[in-house]
Amino acid sequence: MNTPSRAEPDPGLEDLLGFIRDARGFDFTGYKRSTLGRRIRKRMTDAGFHDYADYRDRLETDADEFRTLFNTILINVTSFFRDTDAWSLLQDDVLPEVLADIPSGGEIRVWSAGCSSGEEAYSLAIMFAEALGVEESLARVKIYATDVDEEALREARSGLYQAKALEPLSTKLRDKYFEKNGAQYVFRQDLRRRVIFGRHDITRDAPISRLDLLVCRNTLMYFNVEAQTQIVDRFHFALRERGYLFLGKAEMLLNDGDRFEAINIRQRIFRRRPGAGSTTHTAAPMKIRPGMGLELQSATRARQLRDLILDATPGAVIALDPEGIVVMINNQARSQFGLTLNDMGRPFQDLEISYRPVELRSLVEQSTHEQRSLRVNTVERRLGDELQFFDILVQPISSGPGQPVATTITFTDVTVTTQLKAEVKRVREELETAYEELQSTNEELETTNEELQSSIEELETTNEELQSTNEELETTNEELQSGNEELETMNDEMRIRTTDLDEARAFLEGVVGSIAAGLVVLSGDMKVKSWNRGAVDLWGLRADEVLDEHFFALDFGLPTAPLREVIQQCIASGKRARPVVIPAVNRIGRKITCSVVCSPFNGHNGGVVLLIEEIDIDSGD
Template sequence: MSKSSGTGGGAASPERSTGADQEAADGRGGPAPEPDVDQGLEDLLGFIRDSRGFDFTGYKRSTLGRRIRKRMDDVGVQDYADYRDLLETDTVEFRTLFNTILINVTSVFRDPDAWELLQREVVPQLIADLGADDEIRVWSAGCSSGEEAYSLAIMFAEALGIEESLNRVKIYATDVDEEALRDARSGQYPAKNLESLSVELRDKYFERHGAHYVFRPDLRRRVIFGRHDITRDAPISRLDLLVCRNTLMYFNVEAQTQIVDRFHFALREGRYLFLGKAEMLLSDGERFEALSIRQRIFRRRPGGSTPPYPAIPMKMRSGLGAEMQAVSRTRQLRDLILDAAPGAAVALDEGGGVVMINNEARAQFGLTTHDIGRPFQDLELSYRPTELRSLVDQATHERRTLRVNGAERRIGSELQYFDIVIQPISGGQGLPVATNITFTDVTLATQLKAEVKRVREDLETAYEELQSTNEELETTNEELQSSIEELETTNEELQSTNEELETTNEELRSGNEELETMNDEMRLRSTDLDEARAFLEGVVSSIAAGVVVLSSDSRVRSWNRGAIDLWGLRADEVLDEEFFSLDFGLPTGGLRQVVEECIASGKRSGPVVIPAVNRIGRSIDCSVICSPFDGHNGGVVLLMEDVSEPGGG
């Protein structure tokens, strides 16, 4: 399930690169040459980075410049400086620009041959190398709209079984595109997006909701989505499998090197890296072993790795007995204060494990001290009253406090509401070391607010109804007075109307008599027309010679009995057919010029004698006379007669 052009979890990925870029990306032709520095483009990229936090400076300028130029052409801007002015004044244009750059192309189990190799050889070996209870950590970097992450969840569920997968597998799915992450978190896809999945697997792992399919909720909770920039943010560590497909090819050589360094640090020794078909690690043979070059599956070789970020030094001193007791006492007091805090609070370490649950949190959410040390994602609190796992990851990656107001929690028929604060706690050098989650019960305030709002709305509605009723009464009084006057006027009008109706009745009687007279005349004319038609048909039928009437576009309008006897074609076989396309023994092509001259001159032409074959197959000489048919919009009448000598042919 690669992304032929996805966001890649970095800042963004423009459209598929050109042939030169592609050759550089897959390692066949060395680094692709970058164009000369365009200072206007560089200034624009710096502005985007500083104002919106999207760092595109590590991307290949040829591809990135082409995508930005496309958007500039769409809005009619020629200069980078002018386009920067537009971005400063139009916040909507930022979104449109990012959507132009961030082209997400993905699907479930894309490139099935690569996934089949991964499932057949890599996953069984990975499971065999781990203990029966060891956690399996997976990272899908550049997950786009989530199909790749859910493909990983399906793959491990098929290999381990759903129950064991729920207990052991943890999948991190990251991207820089917030819109794509929103789609991914929903886990909802139209049927077309799942066409590559067998019906059996689709029905097993997706639930149908109308025209869409939703990924099963229990496995969905094992997939944690969050925003992450692989060029800037700290990598997820202690991984067993890292999937990043067709993303590196959009970065320049320097950025690629930094990203691969982070990937090497993130993977455990002997664990696996799964890239896209447009990427290779030919220059990293000392750190990565190629399991399948064709399918781009690599394994991290044994050996240490320098972390992408420097570790925090720890200073130790001797003679700390009294100080340690003071520190222990201080820590005990701090824990007691936290435990007695009026608001519910839960603290997590950097790995997502629970390190503190205060008394209010235990009482409010049914937790115990035995839950300390468990992964937060295993607690019901992680997804109820709201989805907190992705928010914790987002707060950690973005290093900022997030708030959720009015999260709803249902206990039986009772509703509770909480304001939730997710606050990352940083250690030395600003690196996140823990996360504190506090819950403030605002049920009463929310209910009072709702009640006040309802009462206010009721009062406003009652006041509006009172005003409306008063206006309606005044209007009704005026309408009553007006109605009395109208009734008096209507009475007079009715008397006048009655007189008009009597007059109209007389006129209708007169009109009826006229219609009866016209009906009699029409009946007489119809009889005359029937007689005339019968007379004309009798005259045409009695002519021994063949008589054919053609319209101005050479289509047959009449075909008499003489023509039937001469050529053997019935009238219903030729009517409305193009005369010169008929095949009945007479070479009609020889008559085309005669017919056209007759139509053009409006005069009789012929006779023309043409050799032909009659209906019984005997060769004859056919004489044809063409006369204009003035009564049919420029048509002609053809008189055809056998003038062969008796005994001839």
Template sequence: MSEAPREQETDEELEDLLGFLRDARGFDFTGYKRSSLGRRIRKRMADVGIDEYADYRDQLETNADEFSALFNTILINVTSIFRDADAWTYLQREVLPELIAGLDPAEEIRVWSAGCSSGEEAYSLAIMFAEALGLAEALTRVKIYGTDVDEEALRDARAGLYPARSLESLAPELRDKYFEQNGSQYSFRSDLRRRVIFGRHDITRDAPISRLDLLVCRNALMYFNVEAQTQIVDRFHFALRETGFLFLGKAEMLLNDADRFDVVSMRQRIFRRRRGSAVTAQYQPPAPKMRTGFGGEMLTMARNRQLRDLILDAAPGAALAVDAEGVVVLINNHARVQFGLTTNDIGRPFQDLEISYRPVELRSLIDQATHERRTLRVNGAERRVGEDLQYFDILVQPLVGGGGLPSVTHISFTDVTVTTQLKSEVKRVREDLETAYEELQSTNEELETTNEELQSSIEELETTNEELQSTNEELETTNEELQSGNEELETMNEEMRIRSEELDETRAFLEGVLTSIAAAVVVLDKDLNVKSWNRGAAELWGLRQDEVLDEPFFRLDFGLPTQQLFAVVEECVKTRKRGNPVEIDAVNRLGRGIGCTVQCSPFDGHRGGGVVLLMEEGGSGDTV
């Protein structure tokens, strides 16, 4: 067989395999570049020792686990927190302020991370907006959608758990602020995690998330051929609001879309949808078709829809239907009343409605039911309305069309609030009897699942109870320590009170003595600063105690020529002996000349020693 026919045969076998993957599991890889796609499939075939596409298809049909291994080989998940730091820095410093300034302060900020892999990109966006807006405002305004076709990667993204090496590029202060250590791993903080919604989405087939302010799709377009890239960019253009920003990867550019996108930074691959640019991709439900009835009478789809709506409204519970493109095609009366929907929501993308992710993440369930072609049931889904809690059993049922493929998904809600509440009370009593260690371990694991799937408020109560028990034990220990410390403090306080009373008595005694002495008494410390200046000194020299206290004695300006005493004082300080009386001519406070007798004595009672000066008018020569 010649080489060319063999290559043609191989290409046909590859296309047959891709068609089988699309029909069997709903993964449509027909838009991917054949060179890279064929290389990855061949790699997986080599890993299991198979050479022919037909043989590998037999392997897929007989081994369901092989699908996961193949998809993991095809869908290369390469990502990290703030990957390509320069691009993220430019986005944060140059683009984010303009994006925020262009919105009303109370307006919601909608962001989509398309091809988010294991979630690092979506969490990077959450950190970036929290830093720009402040955490409190980010928790109320920012909503981030993270989507991917790889369910295994999405499970990792929903868990939000990463090893320390994955966060090495993140500054330590940001890591400590937005991640909590959980054993050997770090988990993204729970309050901000609630603003990130993960779900399965195929950017080549599914309707895009709309009314976006920022769309991030980095290094995903390069895996698709030109036709698929064009369709994806059309969807992105439709999804963005006017002047919304598009952030692509280093290997991607929009060279042929200058009429729809302005270049913000070609180096960092950041673009902005042009104001007034025409929308080329519209996502509306299929137009109704007409059919011919018996006798040639024409019945319109409008009539059929009216009858269908009447039947649906007569159903006992809330119900709605979503077509294969993810567009809402039916909403019955109970659903409109129960969930606040209107007839205007028919024709909108299901992912834009709150019911798509609350009370449970329905989009991934719809994808799973469609791909596995079986009905899925969710029991006891919790929904909070004001102060009240409601519980629903949800049935997700794919309906097969004429071509043998699921064409619409029917979703019904059965209100089981009363039954669920009774079961919840019984379960709470039973679980409260478990051991403390089992409660903590079980609660930590169940809370991680609860934060992702919005389930089981009971587990939160168990965690709170265990934490309170632990805190109570710590408080009891602390209380004993405080009681012991308090007794010691009371003893010390009593001793200090007694000493304070003694000091007060001593101080009062000394002040009384100094006051009763008619002569002028001045006490100097070792630096010859005034430490005491009695009433006799104030009356003799005319200076109050508050004017001279802690001032250098030999710099004071009063009627006594102090420089004549310097040698006497210095000798007294040096020898620590009482000096002889010194007669000095001075001027008293009245301006009258007097003869003053000064006696200098050592004083050892103030931090290393000082002197006491006794000054008397008339030269009496009395000593201290």
């Protein structure tokens, strides 16, 4: 069988993807072109554009259009414990193996890649809490939840869900892990702190390492073969030996049997094989030109001086390289947050300071992407019975045009005095009074929000159903068209045959009707199949009275007993019998003499044809 050739790339689409990558840092070039092109064209049509170049002009002048386009491309369909059978297998069979492979009290690292609005990450938190108990889970389990969609991540970080979203959970689990918050439910705060949300592109960014469980469900299906291969390489690097990989129903590791062992193919659960080599990530070597030694010594002294100055800075400062690796922690940061020099060189996302007292990873991503400083004021940090407040500044460091070469995070202690706290409390009471005045307006907004949320849930349900059937419809459409053409051809042939049969039937009926003598056709079981006009005139029985009736059971003027032997001989010999002369009484009661000729009938199920004709014995006819 010949393999169909791949479709030629659309230059307009490729140019648009390159523009999106360079302008916003979203690299969709690894996505399947059929799916990606269809979604981009849908958004272009909705925006009133039919040409890629015109739509690019719109993106250059309208920043909000990027957000709408990304929401169209990145379909976020998820739910708590989606595909119950797969999660049951993971919880009952796989999770005990994961826990058995980790030393008692050891850290358990989990990554939910493509977490969308967070249901999958919180499902993992619930699963581990049920297996270990909440207290042990808080001490040991760390769940990284990443996605490229900032809007989905904002929703995930809030941990707020409508009651309908929690329907997959039992009442016991819902009451144990969620608290009522107005018309919504919020995930319990202590476990929420163990789930670290951040923006991450699995096609470009360095993977999270030393994982015990990696969950990436129905995300690989959107990428082409080359991108999928690179992603699986990253996943293999991220997993420790015997670490587990949990994929979606639409995904499969067909060519990685040497690196991944299939635990359950139906539910898409795999385990990294022990001893399999992993893809390494090495930095590019530094190029040294002649005469560079003195410059390096001078640069080294300048760098040491800068390090000493930064180390003496009264504010806590942490510096990261473009890959998110910690390259500097000053003295104040080490003493303030319990860090050590050994933490330098580690991924920032592995440090507790990256998510406590506030989620910083997403701020670092946003600051680097937008190339601007971000500030978070009055962040609360509880240290035992002491309450501290910090202003946090995330600042990208650039050496010229292009991406920043580093990012600094500065913590300024703004812990208020007792008098200032009292003033803040007074202002807070005034704000609470104003809040009560705005309560009625807020209730109206909540009602509107619930209606919008209900519409969104219905659209998500419809979209999921359409997503699952769309490709099937596209696949079968051409088959239906081909079958329709064949049916039309067959219909034309049947119409011609019907016309021919109608003409043949009319001709035969004309021939049979034109025979003056009585013509009777009997089937093999001696039932009447034809009774012509001549027979009606002779005996007075209509055709509808005798059809399918046994011939020898009919009561009419012709004695049928003498014909029984003749008919049997005719059927047995297959030859026409000699005429048989039988006295009879016609339909008006007049005595007549009939000549009956019996011929074999070679039609359906055999039978005979009887030709009955009145004769005049006196005249010798």
